[in-house]
Amino acid sequence: MTHRRPAPRVIAALLTLALFTASCGSDGPEEGRQTIGTVFTDPAAPSTAPTTTPTTPSTPPSTGPSTTGPSTTEGVPAPDFDRARITAEKVVDASFPTMMIEHPAGGLVLVAERAGTVRPLDLVTDQLGAPLIDITDEVDQVAERGLLGLAFSPEGDFVYLSWSDEDGATRIDEFAFAADQGAPEIDSTTRRSIFTLDQPFPNHNGGHITFGPDGYLYLGLGDGGAANDPLGAGQDFDNPLGAVLRLDPFDRSPAPYGEYGIPASNPFVAGGGAPEVFVTGLRNPWRFSFDRENGDLWIADVGQDAYEEVTRLDGATLGGQNLGWALQEGRHDFEGGIPDNYVPPIAEYPHPDGCSVTGGYVYRGSAIPNLQGAYVFGDYCTAAVWAVPPVSSGADQIVATGIQLPSNSLISFAEDGAGELYALTTDAIHRIVAA
Secondary structure, eight states: OOOOOOOGGGTGGGGSTHHHHSOOSOSOOOSSOOEEEEEOSSOOOOSSOOSSOOBOOSSOOOOOOOSSSOOSSTTOOOOOGGGOOEEEEEEEEOSSEEEEEEOTTSSOEEEEETTTEEEEEETTTTEEOOOSEEOTTTOOOSTTOSEEEEEEOTTSSEEEEEEEOTTOOEEEEEEEEEEETTEEEEEEEEEEEEEEEOOSSSSOOOOOEEEOTTSOEEEEEOOOSSSSOTTOGGGOTTSSTTEEEEEBTTSOOEETTEEOBOOTTSTTTTSSSOTTEEEEOOSOEEEEEEOTTTOOEEEEEOOSSSEEEEEEEOGGGBSSOBOOTTTEETTEESSOOOOTTBOOOSEEEEGGGOSSEEEEEEOOOSSSGGGTTOEEEEETTTOEEEEEOOGGGOOOEEEEEEEEOSSSOEEEEEEOTTSOEEEEETTEEEEEEEO
8 A cells, every 4th residue: 555645746646546556756775685774673761651541452462582692492402583584475465455464263364356346365376366245336546545455364264354335434344254164254144344544635534443452343443544644643643543542443432433442441432532532643653563462562653754763662561653644754853842642763764765664564484484473564665665663672773674576666564373474465465484
């Protein structure tokens, strides 16, 4: 999904599909492990402590794997990020895949395509099946809209779609899911609308969804679009735009934007903002993920014209954090000023090195031991895959992994049940493997 900021020189392009397919920025870094942007291994503390009671993830916090010293497993060396060498191999051709998810029970993989189809993917034969869901006649694909998000419920008995309807509104729909003798089945008659929100512009719609370790549904929404946050949504806590929302889709209580419950520990339940809002100060969060080891939340937020940023939020204290937009872009003044509960990014890179961040995952697989604990992500415009080294490595630079995907549009990343990673481009799905 492209996130090219709508400066005057490109505002007209936002209304065409060329926004998604045109090359922007440089041709990408040369292969190798050169450094890109900056990693802040000791991020500045928020200006004030969150005023809400933090939530506790289902998995305990962890300091992460050490990259020095002996391994906890006798005879097995500790991970050494500097020796991690990875590459990408194409799995299958696909038509603008935006999300790929695996069923919680394992084995069944679904792929969302921007036009409005959801297909099963067999990772043994590397074949995409016929659509299980097809809402192409309902989906708006103008600019940055389309079928943008896909998630399984924690038990795997429901699948959720985040998409743009014909009026451009962000919608989340729920479908009952079953697997009869391993074959996935989705009953379209069970479809239920969970969430609907009008969007004022066709860009910065966000649309990513995932379930957290707490069992709630998280939805990322951009600031609404245009440029320079004209609605002031980033710092308007009554506005669900410019925020990550946290919803309970299993509570069918009526709510302002649909049928869902509000978790009691959401930061604004008692007032001061929309009760759905969980994390504020975002411009256009394009992919966020929870570290499966410790529950930390990693958010990639697309910048304006100067900096792209990645923020890590401690899984033990989630809720109420402010990432700064539009007062800050990266760690730099935009409108200027530091908000309460501000958490600066853990990493940023300037636009000479890319133009639109695509968020990924902390690697927790087993196929590439030396990559353990690194956050793997990339840039839409260069289609290069990068990494934030593990905190324990002490590294202070984003590292180019050497992967240069054969496309100018890096749309998304995916993680399978074993923690292995995949990269999605406009025309294919790629598996990240040891070089």
